[in-house]
Amino acid sequence: MIKKMLLKDVARLAGVSEMTASRALRGAPDVSNATRAKVEEIARAHGYVPNRIAGSLSSQSVNLVAVVVPSLNSFVFPEVLSGISSVLKQSPLKPVVGISGYEMDEEEEVIREMLSWRPSGLIVAGLEHSEATQKMLLQADCPVVEVMDADGTPLRHCVGISHLQAGRDMAAQILARGYRRIGFIGTKMPQDFRARKRYDGFVSGLAEQGIALTDLKHYAGDSAIATGRLLTEQMLARQPDLDCIYYSSDVMSVGGYMHCLAEGLSVPQDVALAGFNNLPILEGLPLQLATTDACRRPIGERAAEIVLQARDSAADLAPIREILSPRINLGQSL
């Protein structure tokens, strides 16, 4: 294999035209079985890998779906992704992931990069984008689905939950159980719009019943169990009579629980805990922590379905806005 095999090499070796070789390898119709077999045989024998760059330029179609998420570390997006993948598997489309790092500028750059590859669809987490990004998304000639969040104005298609409502609902549950001295611990706070909305909903849910937060910690860094533990320790030191803490993420509430375990505090008697996301790390703990399921997988699945739907329909797909209902899991920590 001195130099790269091209389609024309395969064609020549198989004794057919480039066109026929192309059709054979793509599984297109109008090729006799004998010819197809011969072409495939030659391609395999020589390790021919088609050049999809050329193919896509020619066919004006790219079998990729861009997926832009803030992070892969947070345990939350892999599951959205797997929902997307499972649905796309029924089609020739493949997901490609880009990471925006909870930064609008970074998101803009990543989206520009992805759109420059002319994907068949774009799925992006969140409704908040820079102006330039919004413009790009509106002009993109592929279906765009904003996911995870439903509080706001989607550009076109949208699948998510109301984080505002999720926060409010958790406030109601916590108040209903008689807790009154309540703290909130959040991470990535200025940048994570959804965490911010849960916070806002939570505070307003408390306010509806005349309760204000007793303590509050907005931490700029990433969610981590160790961070949750540390911030919980600090908050309980500041407010020894706190009776409940609501965290922006299960990762953090697990950290809080670890603090309680280490200090011999009993949950929920000494302090009640609640998180968000219903992450798999909650399963297997000695105590089931309260959480809200964020519908990650269904969101991914629906988003992918919308992309497929848009691809199949000749005309532009009418805007789809799907608001899923997250389910609170009270567990044993409230």
Added chain:
Amino acid sequence: MIKKMLLKDVARLAGVSEMTASRALRGAPDVSNATRAKVEEIARAHGYVPNRIAGSLSSQSVNLVAVVVPSLNSFVFPEVLSGISSVLKQSPLKPVVGISGYEMDEEEEVIREMLSWRPSGLIVAGLEHSEATQKMLLQADCPVVEVMDADGTPLRHCVGISHLQAGRDMAAQILARGYRRIGFIGTKMPQDFRARKRYDGFVSGLAEQGIALTDLKHYAGDSAIATGRLLTEQMLARQPDLDCIYYSSDVMSVGGYMHCLAEGLSVPQDVALAGFNNLPILEGLPLQLATTDACRRPIGERAAEIVLQARDSAADLAPIREILSPRINLGQSL
């Protein structure tokens, strides 16, 4: 914006040739600042997104590095990825992730797909590939780096650790602390070659001192805290006098620890625990669990550096084989 803006539209509006517009937008030399500014202005105003498919076909270069990993759920690969990203950020290259799902066939398909986009480099986890995959990787006209593992024969470049040795080392540590009735719990066992190697190394390490495993559980499913907890419970039921368990992953050892917490078993007095990877979930637990750091980030960084190095050097880069030394963290659970 009725139809897609093309470079020629930008050029026309800017009153320059396509060529000049192309140079201006790419930041290529030989363009006056005034012209460049005007072209950029027009492009921005009209939301022009260059078509990288056409650009790459023409320039015969793609600024993407394919990264193929078994899974994103396992908590281990995101960190390799972030090592890769951080290094690539100094260059115009961008990582693109593909998921092989711990399946050789799937891996083959994913790699074929990625290579069909003619990336500037390919980083793949593991040394074990199907024959067809090996052939593709050898013929690929881009640098290929196999990462994570160093036990075996790399195709060309390789950055990893010896999992065999990691298993052996942990066996030595465990034996040195006097444990004799030892169990092993592993997941993804037939497919995860690296876990398998740690197991083999562990068993041989024990054998060197005349010890055999007291109990063994190879679980086919994914690692999860809940799974670790359940399998630990079952193993301890089978072997009540087990004094130590080595897990294929920290995720599982945390599950084991959760079982101990729930049952009131003290670690390491009642049973000692050790895992692998040094995952962030270990941080913040009431007890620090023994583990081996898998050097995930440095591996990602080095792999990316090799890709950059190969890109810069005119001639073919001589094979690089880098074996990092994982560090055991004994914690408090042994």
Added chain:
DNA sequence: TTTACCGATGTTATCGCTACCGATATCGCA
């Protein structure tokens, strides 16, 4: 037997951009 038609294949014309190289403008300097 003739004609319409169909499956299998080949020919031509892009797809949107950039490498390559030639053309032009500008400027310093003798």
Added chain:
DNA sequence: TGCGATATCGGTAGCGATAACATCGGTAAA
């Protein structure tokens, strides 16, 4: 004033594949 060296810019020719249409035996229907 005239020359070559620079700085800018443009025309042409692909990159490697596929869409669309043309071709061409051969078979079934008339």
